Amino acid sequence: MMHQNNYIVCLLFFTLIFSSCEDKLDGPNLIKKSIAYHDPAGEWKNFQKTFYFRDKRPDKEGREYNVQINIPNSYFKYVNSGQGLVYEVSQESCLTAIGEGADCERALMMRNYYFYLWGLPMKLLDEGTLIDKEVKKELIHDKESFVARIPYEKDVWYFYFDPEDFRMIAYKFYKDEKNQIGEIVYLENELVVGKMKIPSDRSWFRTESNEFLGTDFLLKAGD
Numbered sequence: 407m408m409h410q411n412n413y414i415v416c417l418l419f420f421t422l423i424f425s426s427c428e429d430k431l432d433g434p435n436l437i438k439k440s441i442a443y444h445d446p447a448g449e450w451k452n453f454q455k456t457f458y459f460r461d462k463r464p465d466k467e468g469r470e471y472n473v474q475i476n477i478p479n480s481y482f483k484y485v486n487s488g489q490g491l492v493y494e495v496s497q498e499s500c501l502t503a504i505g506e507g508a509d510c511e512r513a514l515m516m517r518n519y520y521f522y523l524w525g526l527p528m529k530l531l532d533e534g535t536l537i538d539k540e541v542k543k544e545l546i547h548d549k550e551s552f553v554a555r556i557p558y559e560k561d562v563w564y565f566y567f568d569p570e571d572f573r574m575i576a577y578k579f580y581k582d583e584k585n586q587i588g589e590i591v592y593l594e595n596e597l598v599v600g601k602m603k604i605p606s607d608r609s610w611f612r613t614e615s616n617e618f619l620g621t622d623f624l625l626k627a628g629d
Contacts, residue, residue, distance in 0.1 A: 431552070432540070432541060433537040433538045433555070434537050434539075436541050436567060436572070437531060437537060437554060440527045440567050440573065441527050441528055443572045444528070444602060444603050445528050445601070445603075447600070447601040447602075449599075449601060451478075452478055453475060453477045454476045454478065455474075455599065455627045456472050456473065456474045456475070456627065456628050457473045457475065457520075457626075458472045458626045458628065459472065459622060459625065460623045461620055461623065462621045462623070464619070464620065469489065470488065471484065471485060471486035471487075472484075473485075473520050475520065475521065479496065479497070480497050481495070481496050482496075482517035489506070490504070491505035491506075492504040492508075493512070493516050495513050495514055495516075523608075524624075526574060526577065530565070536557060537556050538555040538557070542555075546566050546576050546592075549568075550569060551566040551567055551575060552569050552572075554567070560581075561581050561588070563579045564577065564578045566578075573596075573603070574593060575592070576590060576592050586613050586614060587613065588613045588614075589611065589612055589613060589619065590610075590611050592608070593605035594606075594608075597624050597626070604624065604627075606625075607624075608622045610622075
């Protein structure tokens, strides 16, 4: 009888421990768990490689282009030979902006765009990022996901994670959260670069109409 009572006490103890751990899954911890999945060795902060992309757009010809990223030196170079576009940025200096509609303002915007989106979820721990404490649950493609909300100055972002391994499966941003005007991006497949697992296929849709905007395919990463 004593052994049985001890067993019950131990069982209750471990149940309380695990329940307590689950209850503590707040927004910042959810992001950290996802980073542990996507960048377990902390390689993104020293990333220096070239990404090779192809895209698919409705009613338009697909494009191929490459993006050189050097995180330690904040260096970025975008080359789309088919359209004659070249953007090059070092730190906050615009070195090159060549092609139709190209200018230095767009070059800096492109640098920030690629550093942020292709550095997710690691970029979510950048200094000054305010992550909502509350973690919500939502269905993505009929599968439950954990959701973290991050309000920025001009827009509000939502990030969706698989509850089993915490990999990022989608992200969404609202320019107008009240009227739910924005875009959502669904992630499929991964490219392994070193020990990083980078979501490689990213399909974009409008949130207000479910209009398909296009898919970006990360084909490979090279030196």
